[in-house]
Amino acid sequence: MPHMTELLFSIFIFTLAAFVGFEVISKVPPTLHTPLMSGSNAISGITIVGSLLIAGRGESPLLTVLGVAAVTFAMINVVGGFLVTDRMLRMFRPQRREERDGRVD
DSSP states (O other): OHHHHHHHHHHHHHHHHHHHHHHHHHTSOHHHHHHHHHHHHHHHHHHHHHHHHHHHHOSOHHHHHHHHHHHHHHHHHHHHHHHHHHHHHHHTSOOOHHHHHTOOO
16 A cells, blocks of 8 residues: 555656646746757756666566656657757858858859
């Protein structure tokens, strides 16, 4: 029975974190969203390390599956974050004269 209590507590913490995270992110103005996304890539990197440790322990099949899922989702988040950040930074690069004038030689 103690495992059930720990599971319910973990689900409660996860649900609370999801609601708090949604409220915090929804209050961020659009101009700050992309720079904050760049910073969150570092946090996702920490998530990848932690989930690799959990998946690699092999204590139970459930932990291994959850660890692999965490690695997958964190990698999707990191790659997507870098792609969006790169796209945003390309918007601020100076254009070449030919691109600006619409001429392609």
